[in-house]
Amino acid sequence: EVQLVESGGGLVQPGGSLRLSCAASGFTFSSYWMHWVRQAPGKGLVWVSRMYDSGRTTYADSVKGRFTISRDNAKNTLYLQMNSLSAEDTAVYYCAREAYSGGSYFFDDWGQGTLVTVSS
Amino acid sequence: SYKLTQPPSVSVSPGQTARITCSGDALPKPYAYWYQQKSGQAPVLVISKDNERPSGIPERFSGSSSGTTVTLTISGVQAEDEADYYCQSPDRSWVFGGGTKLTVL
Numbered sequence: 702e703v704q705l706v707e708s709g710g711g712l713v714q715p716g717g718s719l720r721l722s723c724a725a726s727g728f729t730f731s732s733y734w735m736h737w738v739r740q741a742p743g744k745g746l747v748w749v750s751r752m753y754d755s756g757r758t759t760y761a762d763s764v765k766g767r768f769t770i771s772r773d774n775a776k777n778t779l780y781l782q783m784n785s786l787s788a789e790d791t792a793v794y795y796c797a798r799e800a801y802s803g804g805s806y807f808f809d810d811w812g813q814g815t816l817v818t819v820s821s
Numbered sequence: 822s823y824k825l826t827q828p829p830s831v832s833v834s835p836g837q838t839a840r841i842t843c844s845g846d847a848l849p850k851p852y853a854y855w856y857q858q859k860s861g862q863a864p865v866l867v868i869s870k871d872n873e874r875p876s877g878i879p880e881r882f883s884g885s886s887s888g889t890t891v892t893l894t895i896s897g898v899q900a901e902d903e904a905d906y907y908c909q910s911p912d913r914s915w916v917f918g919g920g921t922k923l924t925v926l
Contacts, residue, residue: 748915805911
């Protein structure tokens with residue numbers, strides 16, 4: 702059974718930093734693109750970042766230059782380093798596994814999410 | 822990037838049919854992926870490519886398309902179907918619709 706378990710969320714002051722983790726199990730972690738998707742309180746889903754390996758990462762414009770995605774395949778863990786946080790970054794952050802089928806891309810598994818609150 | 826537009830809310834009585842639309846003038850393929858998100862929970866894939874349902878998703882969930890609009894149809898809605906529903910573009914733009922809150926009256 703695929704499991705994705707996020708951790709590391711919490712309350713942080715504006716301008717601060719936080720690192721999220723996503724522990725994966727039940728599949729060959731190193732073979733998959735992995736993503737972070739966030740959801741502000743009462744709002745919709747917004748894609749944040751994706752990674753396959755250190756040479757293949759992509760970011761949403763809203764976080765480019767502030768967030769860094771990384772992974773440790775030996776630990777089956779995905780990370781999101783978030784710097785220069787602002788209130789607009791307040792959200793539940795989900796880790797999600799990318800799937801591919803016949804030329805199309807989607808998410809076939811999601812973690813339960815971790816809440817990041819940016820406030821003074 | 823482009824935008825996928827969903828109605829903010831849809832309300833139906835139990836046993837009726839709910840239709841949730843997702844429109845985008847630049848939708849790259851004639852289908853979208855659909856996720857169900859119940860209150861306080863993570864999203865769950867309910868409709869995949871070619872109207873496929875992942876294991877465990879009831880047959881009352883189906884997908885269709887017409888022009889630049891894709892539709893999630895829930896036939897014989899049950900109280901447990903009350904949730905937010907999101908469409909997602911099937912390409913690597915990773916664009917989601919704004920979400921539709923389905924209320925079962």
